[in-house]
Amino acid sequence: MSLLDGSIRRRDFLKGGAAATAAVAAMGLIGCAPNGGSEAGAKETDADGMNPHVVESDTAILGDEGSWVTVECWANCGGRCVNKAFVKDGVVLRQKTNDDQEDTLETPQQRSCPRGHSLRQHVFNANRLKYPMKRKSWQPGGGENAHGDLRGEEGWERISWEEALGYVAEELKRVYADYGPRSVVCMGTEWQVLNLLGGRVEWNSTESYGNWYLAPIQMGTTVGNGFPDALLINDRLDMLNADTIVLYGINPAWHNGGNPSYYYRLAKENGTEFVFVGPDYNVSAAMLDARWIRVRPGTDTAFLLAVAYEMLRLDESGESVVDWDFLHTYCVGFDAESMPEDAALDENFREYVLGTYDGQPKTPEWAAEICGTPIEDITWYAQKVGKQDNVTLLHSYAPSRYKGTIDLPQLFMTVACMGGHLGRPGNACGSVFNTESANGGPRLVKLGNPSKSATAPNPLERPEICKPEIWRSLDEGVYYNRGGYRKGPIDNNFLPQEEIRFDPKIIVNDFHNPLQATEDINRGIKVFKKMDMVVDVHYRYTLTSQYADILLPCTTPWEGNLDKNKGELDVATTSTMRLSRFQCSRDMILVTQPIIAPMYEAKNETWIFSELAKLLDLDPSELYPISDIQSYYDKIAGAEVIDVDGVTYKTLVTITQDDIDAWDVEGEPQEGVISLQDLLEQGMYIVPREQGDNLGYIGYKDFIDDPEANPRGSASGKMEIYCQAKADSINGIGYAQEELKPYPTYHPSTYENSFSNWEAKESGTYPFLMYQPHYLRRAHTNYDENVWTQEAFQNPVFISAEDAAAKGIETGDTVLVFNDAGKVLRQASVTNLIMPGGIAMPHGPRTYLDPETGIDFGGNENMLVDANTQDEFFPHMNGYNSCLVDFEKYDGEALSADCMREPVLWTEE
Structure with missing residues (x-):
């Protein structure tokens, strides 16, 4: 039987005089021939006229005439997976991933994603630059x-x-x-x-980190391996101890190729409940049967402030969800009893949430109008993240790539501290980014200088x-x-x-x-x-x-x-x-x-x-x-x-x-x-692992065990819910139009700014908020020219069923998305899994700009994102997701699939 059964049927993507070497390598030397044809080493066609593809290259692999070599998969995809190439006489015949060992919980195989599987098409693509x-x-x-x-x-x-x-x-x-x-x-x-x-x-x-890079060390978290709030979650085996795992704006099946999704699935099979928070119900949430807490794009601060309010209300009513011992032992600035020595304001987070300073209690009713989250979901979430259960709170950086989210990292940490979810088995709070996703802690094996x-x-x-x-x-x-x-x-x-x-x-x-x-x-x-x-x-x-x-x-x-x-x-x-x-x-x-x-x-x-x-x-x-x-x-x-x-x-x-x-x-x-x-x-x-070994990791454990001997990097040595250094650093730049508070507060979101009159709910010129999820077809702008992944992942614009119906749009229709910065064409994917008012256009595709109309046929979201998305407080922050647009059904020629488009290549003249 062939190693690759079935024929490849696609147009020849190699244009512009690409060398024959690149052509055979890109196609994997699999000996493709039209139905009914034959070639050296191929079996005759079967009764249906199909070529079963037992060809010379299969024989070479089965005969071990070449070698499997671990090769680099170098783009910034968040994976770092194992890719192996079969090489004979300097020619790449096949690719595979890690299958050389038994696949166990202790030593799982390190699987790669479709991007890695198709890397040959990237290395040997027609768009390779050949000469100066x-x-x-x-x-x-x-x-x-x-x-x-x-x-x-x-x-x-x-x-x-x-x-x-x-x-x-x-x-x-x-x-x-x-x-x-x-x-x-x-x-x-x-x-x-x-x-x-x-x-x-x-x-x-x-870049990717959004507002999470404002002041992680100053607040008591960390910059681990170059990433904010990283290397602080528990290791992969400890996830099995969590009663609940919150995936906040996370889609590991697309964002973190390789094993993270497998580790989450093992926790699910062990009885862990999953919760997903975000504006759309993604494939990872579906895989884990997670409860969806709907939050409009960029309005997470309002949601979490209401969660904090509900935790206080529930605790006062006798449900005991707030861990007061934790807040007063390991944190500063939650209430008047725990203010840091360097505090310049006589204000604290608790009184702000209750509305003492601005007259607005941060109730679920107040938040729901902004974030669109049902009130009962806010209350449920507040109960779920209380101190009574083992809760692991994991976030991506995407929710902070919006204007108005300057305090989101501090607020996310605050809610975790209210439940006491640091430093204990099954409890964690931190980012899941790049190679740290689903497996936190210091390296068990590490390279040299x-x-x-x-x-x-x-x-x-x-x-x-x-x-x-x-x-x-x-x-x-x-x-x-x-x-x-x-x-x-x-x-x-x-x-x-x-x-x-x-x-x-x-x-x-x-x-x-x-x-x-x-x-x-x-x-x-x-x-x-x-x-x-x-x-x-x-x-x-x-x-x-x-x-x-x-x-x-x-x-x-x-x-x-x-x-x-x-x-x-x-x-x-x-x-x-x-x-x-x-x-x-x-x-x-x-x-x-x-x-x-x-x-x-x-x-x-x-x-x-x-x-x-x-x-x-x-x-x-x-x-x-x-x-x-x-x-x-x-x-x-x-x-x-x-x-x-x-x-x-x-x-x-x-x-x-x-x-x-x-x-x-x-x-x-x-x-x-x-x-x-x-x-x-x-x-x-x-490094093989097993339950109960000495290699496990619990984030913040040393600090929780002995906070005086193991202080955090903040001025107080504790988790700073009131952080004077954070406020002073931003206010010292002199960029913002208002002073930033040392504790997390609410700042208007892009959603509110989409209205010409918020109080009257009059929509503005561009009433839809376009955010840009990472996409399994590529890693940022890398790999997008691979025809195989273009065929598998069509890169549509995702639109809620409610918004699409209002504009007479159905799945497959060509849609024009536009604002003052530019115009983009995409095919629509109409779904009930995205909240109305937001559309999702995957990040990274190449621009194919029509100079006559100014329309980008490639779907590059950065044709629409402009400098107006820059954060109001932190000028280094790219607020990519704070992009307001409108869209309509396109009345021109329908957009063809990306895999059918002629690639843009250099040409000699």
Whole structure:
């Protein structure tokens, strides 16, 4: 029987002269032939004329003529799953996931998602950048030489690497000399070479994290592994101890590929009840049979304030849902009895909720008008999260990517503290993001030193532009620097805003896709057309590439060489493959390998920036003091695994002198628990778990056991429901029109702003709130060109049945979604699983802009999101989801399926 039974029937997506190598690799060498046809190695057709596809490549795999290799799946999808490729003679024949071990609760197989399964189509796609390219009419020198008005509209000329890097170096020298470092704007990850020239302007925003990155440490939570409120939930085995798990704005089946959904399902099978809170009932909630608590998009603050009010009311009526001992022992600022020493206001959270200060008790009746949640659901939820049960409260960052949610993180923490749900088995509160989803705690196995990176810091003072206003700033030549956001007030990274005038001339980018992934695309295109030069380092032809002048093709993590008998050693360690991302989860590390030679004329990014440095008369060793292969080795050689005592770490990998010699690296032989060769063959190392072992983790347990010996990072050392540092940091920026309170309060939501007259309930010009869920078809803008996943996930706009009926729209109809920023076409998916008043347009698809009508046929939500979504208090925050639109049934030609659209490719002229 064939490994892949059935035929592939789709149009040939390989356009623009893609090489035959890419064609056969992308199709997996599965020997597709029309019905009734035959080819070498294929069985004759059966009675129905169907080809059963027992072909030569199947025989190669079954005969073990090649090898399965663990390969990188590098996009920021939140997974870090296991993907294996079967490689024979440098050709990828198949992909699979982890099936090499028994699948048990203690050591589950690490499954990958459809994006990972289709990665061949990404690596070998027709939109791969093959050669250095120059936009046809662009010339150096700036001004009219750039012919900026033709960006995105004309073809390309193939040039040599020498020419391409020469152009870039020449223009950088000219602009730095004539205009200074503020005239060069970096939107990529690398480009530290610019720091040796005097620095660069760069953007700064909370991106995915929304308002959750305001002041997590100051409030008593944390920044774990770079993520706010992370590494604080309990480990995967402890979830079985929860009576209730709340998924707040979470859809792990789409957002966190791999095993998280499996871990939640195990808890469900163990008797745990699930609750989902959000504006739509997603596939994860359905899988877990979760009770749906409906909350309109962006109105979660009103909902949770009413929950707090109900918890107080129920407790006073004798139901005993509030854990007063917890609030007075581990928290400050809940009531007058527990105020912190640094409090500047004689106010507390309890009295605010009861309406003492503003005359408005935060009752369910008050909240329901805003959040749309039935009053009985608010009361039920308040009872459910009380102290009497073991409750695990998990959140994504999506609910805080709205205007008006500045206090949501503090409020979410407050409700958890009211129930005492920290530091005990079955009780937790924290984020489920990226590799920490459903499995919190410190690493049981971890890699060595941080991945190789350039060592030259940006010397430019106050270089950051808040990303929500990036296009406006570049367009108008003025930006407001307010400091960085990641460390916040602890290191005084927030600064009083300062107006800085500049004259942007050059935009450089690598790996990212800023034009497609940043709000207000139409204004972004305008800005790109104004530049003297735009340079894009990438492996694929993105929207950003389309509007660039010089394209520098880089390799993917699949490309390189670890066998010096086959040529020069090469492994990617920069943008597309940071070695720190080898880490898969708390229990596991991945050790991936390159499996094919670099394609076409693509180069490793280290080589690109080193060669550019030479042309700029700089020393590349100032950027990259160690080689890529040395960095790769150091990461593996420094790996450690925890011992059975749950405390001591020991060396993971046994390395011999022969191993060191094979890679020509510096190192010493060492003894570990697994040989380097075995680790590379397995591609992973998993720490087995069992109930009752010493490897479990309960978030906040040390603090709860002994708060004086294990204080939190806040000023008081406790959970700060009243947090003076939070208020001072935001108020010190000088951006907001009003003072932010130290405790969580209500701020008007985008829903209320959708009315021209809230009191009279008169709808505004754009009465629908469009939010953008992540989608299983892609990871942000990555992988979206894969035809296989395009066929599986059609990327509609989701509309409530009530709103669709009012406009005469049915599922499958083409819908025009529009506002002042732009216009987008999508097919409608009409459903009863989304609340009226909101529509959901999945995040990340490529823009296919019709220049005549201004309509985007690709469905990119950032055609509609603009700078008006920037938070009123925290200017670093992208309020992507606070986008007001209208929609109507389209009276033009029906939109075809995305998988049938001709891809946008570079063309030589």
